[in-house]
Amino acid sequence: MTATAKSILAPFQRALAAASGDARAVFEDTFSPDATIHMCAPVGTVTGAAFWDASFAPLLDAMPDLERRDMIVLSGTTPEGQDWIGCMGNYMGTMLRPWLDIPPTGHLTHMRYHEFYRVADGKVTEAQIIWDIPEVMMQADAWPMAPQLGKFIATPAPMTQDGLTAQGDGQAVMDHVIAMLTELCKHPADPDPAVMQLEKYWHPRLNWYGPAGIGTGRGIAGFRNWHQIPFLKAMPDRKLDAMGDLASHWFAQGNYVCETGWPNMRLTVSHGDWMGIAPSGREILMRSLDFWRMEDGLIRENWVLIDLLDIYRQLGVDVLGRMRSFNKARNLGPITLPEGQFA
DSSP states (O other): OHHHHHHHHHHHHHHHHTTOTTHHHHHHHHEEEEEEEEETTTTEEEETTHHIIIIIHHHHHHOTTOEEEEEEEEEEEOTTSOEEEEEEEEEEEEOOSOBTTBOOOSSEEEEEEEEEEEEETTEEEEEEEEEOHHHHHHHTTOOOSOOOSSBOOOOOOOTTSOTTTOOSBOHHHHHHHHHHHHHHTTTTTSOOGGGGOHHHHEEEEEEEEOOTTTOEEEHHHHHIIIIIHHHHHHOTTOBOSSSTTOOEEEEEETTEEEEEETTOEEEEOOSSOBTTBOOOOOEEEEOEEEEEEEETTEEEEEEEEEOHHHHHHHTTOOHHHHHHHHTTTSOOSOOOOOSSOOO
16 A cells, blocks of 8 residues: 555645645645544644644744655555555745744744654544654744754755655564664663664664754764763653553655654653753653664664653643743744845
């Protein structure tokens, strides 16, 4: 069903690629009226057309020239027999009006998305979606939380430029990534970091593209210092999917594999050092949507989006409310850019 699944979503992708006026109508043709859409915070889970009204309509109002730029599109049937499509890319547009009370900049703005769509009977029946909202806040100088450790970048497409054309059985890639995650979870029960065997699974020049708030790391040292070390120090009891009420959906194509997770990890924030968050002792559930690309038998690139606003919400922090407090004295009105004038 791989090619058929992609063809079901393709008209919606094309309509958003050019922000065409009929995008909403295409959405209604593509999605089942009772489709369940799991959207990142602050939207949450919505049904059918409410998804458009709560997400794309406000975004298009803020960025009227919005463009969708897919960089990875995978499809496959999960071990459970469900047909899914996974998309990674950037929404880009000129931010002329506030969005979620993020001040407009008048400049080109980029926002990474990881979007997973389940299809059945010719329609999208379920979706899991994370937009990197903190990325937009940072570009507007409106991020109210701790500075990120990793690098802030506009997330690139795969180095091989084949994220839209991947074909073939990806089972070996899936097996490699799942084995890697299994090894990671041997620590800290075994306190020696070597037990994770990162060099066995990761390319020495890997790029780990984390969400804004964490940032991007280069190489195993970059991955460890800017993400893994503070993450594991803060939440050493992490538990991955397939435990209790946690569940993931895995599928792969060619050199790529991806995983949904709503949620797919259970953790307790028992220590400090992660994103400046104080150790509250609270257990949280993490939503993460991930893509991996392998090269020469090793993981060369890993795109990770975590619903960070939901993480903060579970810890009792309203990030958007805190941002509004910082921006009380800023002009949140629309921006008009004159065309063809020299003055």
